[in-house]
Amino acid sequence: KQTPASASTSSSTPPVSNVGQIVKYGFPSTDNLRSYDDFILSYDRRTRTANWVLEHLTQDKVTRVKGIERSKMKFIEDTSIHEFHRSTNKDYQGSGYDRGHLAAAANHRHSEKAMNQTFLLSNTAPQVGEGFNRNAWNNLEKYVRAVARNNKNVYVCTGPLYLPRKEPDGKTYVKYEVIGQNHVAVPTHFFKVLLIENEKGQFDLQSYVMPNQPLPDIKLQHFLVPLETIERAAGLLFYQNIPKTSYRKINAAAS
């Protein structure tokens, strides 16, 4: 059976790759990674929000430092992103959605600059305020900081999901709202995947999905889902350098 890799070449031109010629006038896209002082972000220029944000947390980083005040900070446009693909404060105005942090501001209390960087709009996505950003999701963020205070290292990957649903016609659809002139996508859900290294160097993994809607005040463990579910839906692979068999606990009761 022939595959592209093994196909014999009965060609009129030599079988050399043509890459240099093809991209002579530029790549349509490549540059989507942004490194900030204390988090790394992959930007999705189509949805105008991040694909994922990755943080490394320790007890030091989440400890409050006098004079570093979240209340003094303002959300600003990420001018490193082309204006065609950038979200603005105006996009959120009147939308009914909060500018929800992906890397949480309070995770970076050790440095004014690091906390300021979490206010870049590339690090936000439209979140339901009451019952979600200000409640259930905030509880999850607080829990993450508690874990950071009680372990050696915590890696947190956070991002949006656009989950499909079956409709009455029997077909399955992805449907999400977009807001503002720049059509900023409103994710249907958000994920958070925690890699926790304790003082003994043992690893635990916890993976959460929450729907972007007002949620009842229930235990965080109700939002644990298999890692593979998130990896498939988000198009990502988490902490690949750690063999899945080497975790001490995966999605054990969280709190």
Place this chain on the structure above:
Amino acid sequence: KQTPASASTSSSTPPVSNVGQIVKYGFPSTDNLRSYDDFILSYDRRTRTANWVLEHLTQDKVTRVKGIERSKMKFIEDTSIHEFHRSTNKDYQGSGYDRGHLAAAANHRHSEKAMNQTFLLSNTAPQVGEGFNRNAWNNLEKYVRAVARNNKNVYVCTGPLYLPRKEPDGKTYVKYEVIGQNHVAVPTHFFKVLLIENEKGQFDLQSYVMPNQPLPDIKLQHFLVPLETIERAAGLLFYQNIPKTSYRKINAAAS
């Protein structure tokens, strides 16, 4: 006014970037480019289809070579993509959609290997067959080859769009079907952006959008749209190395 770039750092830890530590256990994603003999593809692991495919065409490449037959080739899975994020032939079965080429098979008639590579499922997206893939879209592909036969170089960028629509509730939504067990996205539209260099070294640009539905048999020029419309919707920027003021014609009547 303070911005993250200029913020003074009243920090308890040195303001050094933490990137190496953050990605210690791997990036959630980075690797989405694929170079084949005669086209380059950016893969979207979330939608299980390409973001864009870029080709470079000349008269030689689109000329039929005896013995290279499209009819002998079969669509195959792209095993370079993780199975969580890969589309399969089974996903398309019974969906009612064609496996539509993005880089068209007949654009690569000069080499059996190059044509075979266009049959990788990463280079396909679900397309309406009758009235679209087999008709209007096919006409556009044939037109591209005619342009390649009559010019020095043609660069073609092709990809899916997921365009928003206003609904009766006054809000705007993106909605698209997904097919098969791997939830392969069915784009609402497709784009094709042509950069045409004639024998004198002058550049023309033509940018087309077609809805993924049965279309009437009308002239291709009806599907011309401003480049910026595609760049905004797709999250891409085309042929950035060519100043937009240096084009001889942009979206002049096509055929």
